[in-house]
Amino acid sequence: MSLLVDIEKDYGGFHLCSRFETNGGITGLLGASGCGKSQTLRCIAGVQTPDQGRIVLDGVTLYDSEQHINLTPQQRGVGYLFQSYALFPNMTVRANILTGLRREKDAAKKQAAFEHAIHLLKLEGLEDRRPAQLSGGQAQRVALARMLVSRPKALLLDEPFSAIDSHLRDQLQVDLLALLADFPGDMVIVTHSRDEAYHMCGQIAVMDAGRVLAHGPTKQVFADPRTVQGGRLTGCKNIFPARKVDDHTIFVPDWGVDLHPARMVEDGLVAMGVRAHYFRPEEVRNPLAVHCVGKMEEPFEWIIRMRAEGQTAGSPDLWWRVSKEIVPETMPTRLGVAPEQVLLFYE
Amino acid sequence: MDWYPLYNSLRIAAIACVAVFFTGIFAAYYVAKLPRLVKGLLDVVLTLPMVLPPTVVGYFLLLLFGVKRPFGIFLARFGIKVPMTWWSAVFAAAVVSFPLMYRTARGAFEAFDEDLADAGRTLGLSNTYIFWRVRMPVCRQGILAGTVLTFARALGEYGATSMIAGYTPGRTATISTTVYQLWRTDNEALAFRWVLVNLAISAVVLLAVNMLEQKQKGKTR
Numbered sequence: 001m002s003l004l005v006d007i008e009k010d011y012g013g014f015h016l017c018s019r020f021e022t023n024g025g026i027t028g029l030l031g032a033s034g035c036g037k038s039q040t041l042r043c044i045a046g047v048q049t050p051d052q053g054r055i056v057l058d059g060v061t062l063y064d065s066e067q068h069i070n071l072t073p074q075q076r077g078v079g080y081l082f083q084s085y086a087l088f089p090n091m092t093v094r095a096n097i098l099t100g101l102r103r104e105k106d107a108a109k110k111q112a113a114f115e116h117a118i119h120l121l122k123l124e125g126l127e128d129r130r131p132a133q134l135s136g137g138q139a140q141r142v143a144l145a146r147m148l149v150s151r152p153k154a155l156l157l158d159e160p161f162s163a164i165d166s167h168l169r170d171q172l173q174v175d176l177l178a179l180l181a182d183f184p185g186d187m188v189i190v191t192h193s194r195d196e197a198y199h200m201c202g203q204i205a206v207m208d209a210g211r212v213l214a215h216g217p218t219k220q221v222f223a224d225p226r227t228v229q230g231g232r233l234t235g236c237k238n239i240f241p242a243r244k245v246d247d248h249t250i251f252v253p254d255w256g257v258d259l260h261p262a263r264m265v266e267d268g269l270v271a272m273g274v275r276a277h278y279f280r281p282e283e284v285r286n287p288l289a290v291h292c293v294g295k296m297e298e299p300f301e302w303i304i305r306m307r308a309e310g311q312t313a314g315s316p317d318l319w320w321r322v323s324k325e326i327v328p329e330t331m332p333t334r335l336g337v338a339p340e341q342v343l344l345f346y347e
Numbered sequence: 348m349d350w351y352p353l354y355n356s357l358r359i360a361a362i363a364c365v366a367v368f369f370t371g372i373f374a375a376y377y378v379a380k381l382p383r384l385v386k387g388l389l390d391v392v393l394t395l396p397m398v399l400p401p402t403v404v405g406y407f408l409l410l411l412f413g414v415k416r417p418f419g420i421f422l423a424r425f426g427i428k429v430p431m432t433w434w435s436a437v438f439a440a441a442v443v444s445f446p447l448m449y450r451t452a453r454g455a456f457e458a459f460d461e462d463l464a465d466a467g468r469t470l471g472l473s474n475t476y477i478f479w480r481v482r483m484p485v486c487r488q489g490i491l492a493g494t495v496l497t498f499a500r501a502l503g504e505y506g507a508t509s510m511i512a513g514y515t516p517g518r519t520a521t522i523s524t525t526v527y528q529l530w531r532t533d534n535e536a537l538a539f540r541w542v543l544v545n546l547a548i549s550a551v552v553l554l555a556v557n558m559l560e561q562k563q564k565g566k567t568r
Contacts, residue, residue, distance in 0.1 A: 047465040073468035086466035090484035100470050150470050 003027075003154060003186040007043050007053035007063070016040065016050075020205040020215045026180070026187045028201030028218065030194060030233055036210040037190040038083070041156045044188070045080045046073035057154055057186070079152030083159045085143035087131035093142050094127040100150035117145040120179070136163045137172055144179070155180070155187040161196065173199055194235045198222065206230045224263070228345045231273045236343060237319040242272035250344070254315040255308040259286045262339035266346065273343040276303070276321040281328060283336025292331040293317060302327050306335065348537070351517050352525040353544060355433055359508075359521060360501040363440035367497050371448030372490065375456055376478075397446035401506025404442050408511045412438070430511050433519050439507035444500040451493030455486035492559040499552040503545070 001024035009016045018040040020027070029037040042048040044055055044062070052065040057078070062071050087096050097117055104110045118124055121141040131139060140160065147155070160176065161169045177200060180187060191197050197204050198218060205215040208229040214221050225231045231239055242250045244265045249258050250272055259272065289309040294317070296303040301324060305317040320335065378389050396404050412429035413419045422429065429435045459482060467477040483490065505523035512519040514528050522545055529538035 042465075045465070045469050047468060073465070074471045074473070076469075077471065078469060080466065080469040082462045082466055084460070084462055086460070086462040088463060088467075088481050088485075090481065090487075099467070099472055102476075103471055146470065152469075 001058060001184065001186050002056075003044070003058075003188070004054065004056040005040065005044060007040070007050035007055060009039065009043065009048070009050040011039070014210055016043075016210040017212075018043070018207070018210070019212050022186050022188070022203065024186060025202040026189060026200055028197035028204040029188060029190045029207055030192070030197045030204050031207035032192055032233065035207045037192075037207055038158050040207070041080065041158050041188065041190055044154075045078045045156055046071060046076045047080070077150070077153050079147040079150065079155045081140075081143055081147055081155070081157040081160055083162055085131075085139045085163070087134075087139055087142055087146075089131050092128050092130060093123060093134070096131070096142055097146045097149060100146040100148075103150075113149050117149045120148075121145045136165065137168055140164065140172070144176075148183075152185070154185045155183060157187065157189045159190055159192070161191075161193075169196075176200075194222075194233065206233050208233065225273075225343065226346060228271050228273075231271075231343055231345055235275065236273040237276040237321075238316075239271055239273040239345070240315065242269055242344075244269045250342075254312045255288060256310055257288060257308070259337070259342055260339055261342035261344055263342075263344055265344060268346045269344055270347055271345040273345060274318075274337050274341060275343075276319040278337055278341040279306075279318070279320045279335040280338070281332035281335055283338055285339055286337040286342065288335050288337070289333060290318065290335050291333065300324055304331070348540065349517070352520045352522045352541070355436075355519070356502055356521040356523070359433070359436045359440050359504075360498050362434075362437050363444060363501040364494065364498040366437070366441050367445050367448045367501070368494055371445055371493070371497070372452045374449050375452035379453060379456055393449050394446045396442050397450075401439075401443055401504065401508075402510060405439060405507035405510025408435075408438055408442065408507060412511065431513050431515070431519060433512065436504070436508045436512040436519065436521060439511050440501035440504045443504050443507055444497045447500055448493045448497045451496065452486070452490055455489030455493070456482070458489070459486055488559050488562055492556050495552055495555050495559065499549060499556075502548060502552075 003022045005021070006019045007016070014036070016036045016039050018036060029040060031037045039048065043050045046062065049070060050063065050065070053063070054061070054065070055063040061067070061069050062076050063069060088099065091099070097114060101110050101113055104113060118127065121144055123138070123141055123145060126134065126138060131142070134142065140163070161172060164172055173196065189200055201218050203216060204218045204221050206213045206221060206225065206229070213227045214225055214230045221230070222234050225234050225236070228239055240252050240254050242252045244267065245251050245258060247264055248260055250261060250265055250269060251258050252272060290306040291309065292304060293307050294305040301321050304320045304322060306320055307317055374393060378386055378393070381389065409430065410416055411418050412422070412435065414423060414428060414430065419429065429438070463481055463485065464477050467481055468474070503523060505527070508521060509524050514520055514524045520528070522541055526538050526541045526545070529541065
């Protein structure tokens with residue numbers, strides 16, 4: 001199982017240049033809205049044609065500009081779950097799902113596949129409803145059923161939870177993962193939520209302004225996002241300009257301090273980052289004298305805004321997230337960062 | 348009262364309406380996919396008959412079909428003479444009412460969520476299936492409203508019709524040309540009766556359009 005994407009397309013003012021490779025499992029495309037994630041999916045499914053490049057799924061070339069190969073979406077057999085689910089509003093749930101089975105000529109097999117899907121996606125009793133009469137979660141299940149009965153070779157899910165109320169999302173993520181666990185082909189999930197990407201995807205590709213910035217196993221990309229945009233998209237709140245001093249030392253001008261990251265510092269360093277959770281008052285390494293300038297309460301955490309002593313005016317505050325159970329009585333005047341938590345960002 | 352003009356008007360309008368239904372929808376569907384410049388140009392050409400005086404449309408039709416014009420002469424070789432026949436009025440009605448179908452269908456298609464068509468394609472559905480089973484049903488109300496308007500406009504056609512089909516009682520007479528002819532010949536009482544017939548038909552048609560539009564609104568909400 002493998003999917004290779006290497007495409008370019010000019011949208012006039014926006015240039016998409018999407019490159020990544022997967023080998024089975026779930027791949028997340030993480031990026032802000034308008035970064036080219038959905039366009040990439042559309043090109044894989046064949047409902048949009050890139051200007052040039054190559055798309056190969058399980059050894060079958062779906063698109064190759066040099067060899068003039070461009071299979072129709074119908075020939076590609078790639079399942080696509082639209083952000084809006086795209087259920088046919090003029091058809092019942094039953095008719096919607098049966099459109100995915102139109103190529104199955106054997107009536108008995110068709111019926112069996114239909115009933116299996118209804119059962120698998122817990123749609124019993126909804127067969128005669130119209131899409132307008134379904135909740136977001138039900139609509140998603142109908143769209144999944146319709147897609148799965150068409151026996152796609154790969155699945156593309158475009159922001160599958162954006163139309164779902166936030167308090168239902170976690171459960172639906174668990175349900176979807178359980179459902180897709182048996183799916184043999186590649187899956188690509190587009191999301192702007194780092195949590196969703198982290199929960200669901202074995203590997204991720206971080207996209208910004210039409211380009212793939214980082215690509216690899218999810219944990220590795222989160223541990224070392226490599227670029228400022230990658231850091232932001234994976235949720236790093238504290239990002240400051242930095243420059244290399246030597247292989248083990250960087251200088252942060254806004255704070256006026258040297259830091260010692262665990263990773264070797266390469267040439268071309270432009271910035272450093274510390275995730276909001278990784279400041280520690282008890283950590284003695286990479287110390288930073290600070291004072292508190294504001295607090296924001298969340299249900300289970302405090303977000304505490306700090307500034308380093310002597311920090312350059314106009315530079316952003318530090319964000320420190322701390323669990324309510326361990327929030328100190330008096331605000332510390334010193335925070336440290338473990339060397340392995342100092343992220344290094346390059347050009 | 349001779350009912351021939353009613354019968355003639357209805358058959359002309361019905362035939363024109365069927366022809367315009369298909370040509371208007373397909374023009375709307377394909378024009379929407381063209382590059383912007385060509386689209387703008389074609390859009391002007393296809394909408395012109397709506398804003399031109401119908402007599403100008405009649406003039407162009409006579410340029411095309413007139414017995415002394417090249418195409419008219421060409422048709423005459425096969426024994427076909429278009430002007431002054433009842434069915435020449437079909438051309439007049441169709442050309443004049445075409446923009447109504449074309450524009451309403453285009454409006455309906457533009458409001459159509461293309462994700463639905465794309466979803467259908469990824470499910471392996473043929474483009475024909477998607478067009479007739481998804482796109483048309485979803486755009487149904489708008490297209491029906493367009494059809495009714497087209498029929499109404501075709502039924503009331505006067506200018507182009509009078510130029511190409513003229514007025515021959517029992518042959519090319521339609522309701523609108525009859526009203527004019529009766530008025531001209533001082534038969535006011537009979538003209539009034541035809542006016543009533545016309546009013547009744549138009550009222551029914553407009554009621555139908557309003558009902559369809561109401562339904563459409565209710566559905567999109």
